[in-house]
Amino acid sequence: MRQRGALRLAALLAAGIGALAWLGRSSDPAAKPLSAGPLTLGAAIAFTGNANLYGQDQRMGLAVAERWAQQSAPGGRPVRLQLEDGASDEPSAIAAFNLLIRQGVIALIGPTLSQQAFAADPIAQRQGVPVVAPSNTAQGIPEIGHFISRVSAQSSVIAPLSLDEALRRDPAIQRVAVFYAQDDAYSTAEVAIFQKALAARGLTPVTVQRTQLADNDFQTPITATLPLKPQLVVLSVQAVAGGNLIRQLRELGYRGQIVVGNGLNTPNIYPICQRWCDGILIAQAYSPELNTPVNRRFLQLFQQAHGDRPPPQITAQAFTAYQVLFEAIQRLQRKGGLTGVTLGQARANLMSELLSGTYNTPLGPIGFSPEGEVLQDRFYVAEVRMAPGGRDGRFALVRERTLTEIPGQESKP
Amino acid sequence: MIDNGLLVQMLLGALLGLSVYLPLAAGQLSLATPAFYAVGGTLAALLSTRWSALGATASGGFPVPSLLLELVLGGLLAGLLALLVGRLVLRLQGIYLAIATIALVEIVRVAILNLPFTGGAVGIFAIPQPFATAAGYLLPALALLALAGWVCQRLEGMPLGRAMAAIRDDELAARCMGIDTTGAKLTAFVLSAVLAGSTGALAAHFLNTWNARQGSFDASITTLAFVILGGSRTWLGPVVGGLLLTALPELLRPVGDVRLVLFGLVILLGPVLAPQGLITPGLLERLGRWGEGGKP
Numbered sequence: 081m082r083q084r085g086a087l088r089l090a091a092l093l094a095a096g097i098g099a100l101a102w103l104g105r106s107s108d109p110a111a112k113p114l115s116a117g118p119l120t121l122g123a124a125i126a127f128t129g130n131a132n133l134y135g136q137d138q139r140m141g142l143a144v145a146e147r148w149a150q151q152s153a154p155g156g157r158p159v160r161l162q163l164e165d166g167a168s169d170e171p172s173a174i175a176a177f178n179l180l181i182r183q184g185v186i187a188l189i190g191p192t193l194s195q196q197a198f199a200a201d202p203i204a205q206r207q208g209v210p211v212v213a214p215s216n217t218a219q220g221i222p223e224i225g226h227f228i229s230r231v232s233a234q235s236s237v238i239a240p241l242s243l244d245e246a247l248r249r250d251p252a253i254q255r256v257a258v259f260y261a262q263d264d265a266y267s268t269a270e271v272a273i274f275q276k277a278l279a280a281r282g283l284t285p286v287t288v289q290r291t292q293l294a295d296n297d298f299q300t301p302i303t304a305t306l307p308l309k310p311q312l313v314v315l316s317v318q319a320v321a322g323g324n325l326i327r328q329l330r331e332l333g334y335r336g337q338i339v340v341g342n343g344l345n346t347p348n349i350y351p352i353c354q355r356w357c358d359g360i361l362i363a364q365a366y367s368p369e370l371n372t373p374v375n376r377r378f379l380q381l382f383q384q385a386h387g388d389r390p391p392p393q394i395t396a397q398a399f400t401a402y403q404v405l406f407e408a409i410q411r412l413q414r415k416g417g418l419t420g421v422t423l424g425q426a427r428a429n430l431m432s433e434l435l436s437g438t439y440n441t442p443l444g445p446i447g448f449s450p451e452g453e454v455l456q457d458r459f460y461v462a463e464v465r466m467a468p469g470g471r472d473g474r475f476a477l478v479r480e481r482t483l484t485e486i487p488g489q490e491s492k493p
Numbered sequence: 494m495i496d497n498g499l500l501v502q503m504l505l506g507a508l509l510g511l512s513v514y515l516p517l518a519a520g521q522l523s524l525a526t527p528a529f530y531a532v533g534g535t536l537a538a539l540l541s542t543r544w545s546a547l548g549a550t551a552s553g554g555f556p557v558p559s560l561l562l563e564l565v566l567g568g569l570l571a572g573l574l575a576l577l578v579g580r581l582v583l584r585l586q587g588i589y590l591a592i593a594t595i596a597l598v599e600i601v602r603v604a605i606l607n608l609p610f611t612g613g614a615v616g617i618f619a620i621p622q623p624f625a626t627a628a629g630y631l632l633p634a635l636a637l638l639a640l641a642g643w644v645c646q647r648l649e650g651m652p653l654g655r656a657m658a659a660i661r662d663d664e665l666a667a668r669c670m671g672i673d674t675t676g677a678k679l680t681a682f683v684l685s686a687v688l689a690g691s692t693g694a695l696a697a698h699f700l701n702t703w704n705a706r707q708g709s710f711d712a713s714i715t716t717l718a719f720v721i722l723g724g725s726r727t728w729l730g731p732v733v734g735g736l737l738l739t740a741l742p743e744l745l746r747p748v749g750d751v752r753l754v755l756f757g758l759v760i761l762l763g764p765v766l767a768p769q770g771l772i773t774p775g776l777l778e779r780l781g782r783w784g785e786g787g788k789p
Contacts, residue, residue: 081777081778081781081782082774082777082778082781083646083649083650083781084780084781085776085777085778085779085780085781085782086646086727086728086729086777086781087646088780088781088783089729089772089777089780090642090646090729093729093732093733093736094635094639097500097504097635097736100495100500101497101500101628101631103494103495104494104495104496104497104499104500105497105628127750128753164746165746165750165752169706170700170702170707171502171700172742174498174502174700175498175499175502175743178496178498178499178627179496179743179746182496194615195615195616195702195704195706198615198616198618198619198701198702199700199701199702200701202553202619202622202701203498203627203701206622206625206626218615220618220619224619262606262607262613262614263603263606263614263705264614265613265614265615265616265704267614268613268614268615269614269615
């Protein structure tokens with residue numbers, strides 16, 4: 081009886097799976113003609129999992145961008161945003177991309193992490209859906225295919241700038257200590273760039289300390305480092321770990337300069353390291369102090385929604401991802417590239433239009449290389465200045481750098 | 494609605510659920526499934542991206558026979574590892590075995606992270622594709638699941654399966670009756686590893702990328718939840734549990750940000766309302782008798 085029951089249930093399951101496979105077979109409405117109504121942009125961003133700290137910042141940027149778009153181009157082609165949780169793992173990013181593509185989006189923004197991009201972007205590429213990544217900084221993302229682009233400059237371009245600032249302040253620096261999280265993709269990629277930049281400036285680290293993504297107690301690596309008398313400490317870790325590491329370095333008596341990587345590029349570190357954050361140097365792809373019409377507008381809209389504080393870099397990059405797609409859609413609309421075509425053709429037209437344009441964004445003027453790599457030439461070095469109470473602070477612009485070489489090309493494999 | 498991509502993920506979940514079930518059918522709580530899954534996935538990712546003899550094309554295509562070869566090799570390598578490790582860890586019982594297998598998951602994860610050829614934390618990407626769409630993965634995943642299900646069903650009538658059931662009920666009594674308990678437990682452990690290794694090889698292609706995060710302690714708990722919710726007394730329990738729990742977070746998307754809260758609630762309420770799991774032997778008995786019109 082039991083065996084017959086098992087066979088019956090197995091047959092039932094097999095029939096159910098077969099029915100689901102048949103019902104779910106049409107995955108993409110690309111062959112259908114493009115409807116005349118508003119176009120949908122899909123965004124798959126991390127609202128859950130350990131990347132949600134970044135996802136929340138990105139959500140703010142996209143919301144501000146929607147308000148900006150409504151006000152900036154009345155009479156243009158309306159665009160609406162469909163947000164989905166891409167979580168922090170690969171299967172969720174794939175599921176979110178599949179869902180959005182099946183709903184007929186014209187282009188995608190996301191996912192939050194580079195590792196997720198390596199999983200989900202090939203799906204968009206195979207189906208011919210344009211992707212603009214707002215925060216993927218790993219090497220090899222635009223190389224996934226023609227439809228993949230990003231507005232987040234690689235760490236290889238940005239990271240060395242803060243080192244130069246530290247060396248300018250103290251040219252006598254000889255002894256450098258490096259800390260990074262060895263189980264984190266971002267951290268291992270960025271530290272390689274820091275080390276290359278150090279070597280190019282004739283500096284060999286006195287120690288390289290490897291930490292773990294989930295570490296919060298750094299007493300052991302710090303006490304191993306301090307007897308080596310470092311004059312400069314370079315950190316490439318995520319926000320929470322970085323805040324704790326800086327605080328513990330200062331508490332255990334380190335007085336020299338600290339240069340940090342992109343992972344600490346968020347105001348969320350202030351409550352963690354408090355007054356100990358003061359004076360750390362960081363290179364940024366965005367500065368709230370950039371005085372251009374679009375950045376002033378972005379700041380104004382952001383502060384209307386979130387109070388009197390400057391937007392983080394990752395928020396500005398998410399805004400930019402929306403902005404470049406929105407502007408490309410409006411240009412394409414005026415040229416007639418969105419009339420009488422199927423959704424699939426509209427997606428392909430949008431991708432060529434996106435790559436051919438230049439954009440005045442809160443990040444400064446940007447464009448794209450033919451592969452989809454962002455061409456950004458203006459970067460900033462900021463210093464954290466904490467308010468007297470040590471509870472809040474800001475990234476104060478100390479230097480603006482214009483790179484003469486094209487960012488995407490120096491770092492190709 | 495469930496698209497083919499999600500359906501493939503559900504089938505992979507069901508396969509991993511079965512892999513946790515097999516040692517459990519012999520009374521051994523092993524959480525090592527993600528370790529073997531990671532071994533199979535890493536092997537497939539390495540072979541398909543580095544070994545040109547398998548026939549990966551420049552445009553990212555990959556021959557199906559090579560995929561099948563990888564499934565076999567992934568299973569074999571994981572099985573070999575299980576054979577070596579199993580002799581040691583299966584001396585432990587209950588919670589001690591669980592902890593030892595968690596340690597194995599961690600050792601494999603750290604090893605994959607630090608080996609010079611596995612791409613470090615970024616992992617291996619641009620894994621070539623044997624199929625143009627997700628629908629193509631349905632057939633191998635279903636075939637693997639059908640094969641695993643057939644083996645599990647056959648086990649119930651075989652001496653090995655009966656020995657496993659006896660060990661689960663009372664290991665000491667089973668040994669007193671002359672059952673080779675070590676052999677039976679080791680066989681179940683190796684079968685579980687082979688299944689997880691093959692599943693990993695398939696998943697590596699499906700996910701397009703592979704890194705050390707795929708086989709983590711979190712995955713141990715998720716796969717265990719498949720078995721707890723589905724039921725650990727019949728092989729259909731983990732299959733149903735794996736299918737449902739993989740699909741649920743996606744099906745709950747319309748409720749917005751609280752979807753994972755609801756998901757957690759289901760995992761919490763499942764064992765409270767159905768302590769034996771959703772699929773119990775009693776349910777299968779009733780299903781088998783159904784339609785006989787009350788005949789004795």
